[in-house]
Amino acid sequence: xxxxxxxxxxxxxxxxxxxxxxxxxxxxxxxxxxxxxxxxxxxxxxxxxxxxxxxxxxxxxxxxxxxxxxxxxxxxxxxxxxxxxxxxxxxxxxxxxxxxxxxxxxxxxxxxxxxx
Amino acid sequence: xxxxxxxxxxxxxxxxxxxxxxxxxxxxxxxxxxxxxxxxxxxxxxxxxxxxxxxxxxxxxxxxxxxxxxxxxxxxxxxxxxxxxxxxxxxxxxxxxxxxxxxxxxxxxxxx
Numbered sequence: 001x002x003x004x005x006x007x008x009x010x011x012x013x014x015x016x017x018x019x020x021x022x023x024x025x026x027x028x029x030x031x032x033x034x035x036x037x038x039x040x041x042x043x044x045x046x047x048x049x050x051x052x053x054x055x056x057x058x059x060x061x062x063x064x065x066x067x068x069x070x071x072x073x074x075x076x077x078x079x080x081x082x083x084x085x086x087x088x089x090x091x092x093x094x095x096x097x098x099x100x101x102x103x104x105x106x107x108x109x110x111x112x113x114x115x116x
Numbered sequence: 117x118x119x120x121x122x123x124x125x126x127x128x129x130x131x132x133x134x135x136x137x138x139x140x141x142x143x144x145x146x147x148x149x150x151x152x153x154x155x156x157x158x159x160x161x162x163x164x165x166x167x168x169x170x171x172x173x174x175x176x177x178x179x180x181x182x183x184x185x186x187x188x189x190x191x192x193x194x195x196x197x198x199x200x201x202x203x204x205x206x207x208x209x210x211x212x213x214x215x216x217x218x219x220x221x222x223x224x225x226x227x228x
Contacts, residue, residue, distance in 0.1 A: 033216070035218070041220070042204070042218060042219065042220035042221055043159070043204065043206075043218035043220075043221075044218075045215055045216070045217065045218070048215065056215040058215075059117075090158060090159070092159075103161075103164065104149050104151070104161025104162075104163075104164055105149075105159075105161060105216065106161065107151075107158040107159045107160070108158065109157075109158050110158055
């Protein structure tokens with residue numbers, strides 16, 4: 001079966017611009033989470049969506065936002081980009097499960113964002 | 117907030133040596149997961165532990181969840197070059213919040 005698909009794979013943006021990243025989860029997976037990965041900070045949680053509702057949110061500024069569509073596809077948006085936003089953005093999906101996760105996440109290959 | 121810690125961040129071993137790494141949480145966890153990320157790749161789920169004191173094995177890898185559910189360990193027997201990568205632990209806090217918090221990972225290199 002198809003895995004988690006993230007587009008685009010690579011992106012170069014200028015400071016001050018905004019960017020939208022896309023994630024298509026595995027078919028049947030309704031929970032989608034986003035993580036920012038940088039060498040110094042590891043994997044930092046951005047937000048989690050389930051059935052089009054944001055269920056959890058990490059400690060990122062309001063410039064970072066996301067949404068989920070009725071087909072479970074998710075997008076995240078970063079406005080007014082800063083140099084420090086350069087990172088690998090990973091999307092992960094899992095089967096529908098309210099409450100505690102019962103199985104592991106399947107990650108996409110990520111979008112490598114470079115802000116210049 | 118919840119913190120999951122993995123120290124050190126890097127470890128180098130000779131092929132054939134055993135390797136053990138630990139993961140500690142500032143809070144009691146409902147479960148813990150382990151992931152492996154190869155260089156240039158994305159995290160891949162290895163295993164989930166749920167019960168206090170639980171031990172699970174996958175070939176040469178042994179995972180353990182602490183009795184207090186605040187720590188976990190990963191042991192690799194007779195490391196191979198294919199074990200190279202970054203190993204992350206990730207925990208879910210007790211309570212209704214299902215957020216998975218990752219440690220910073222330990223990057224393992226294996227000298228052939």
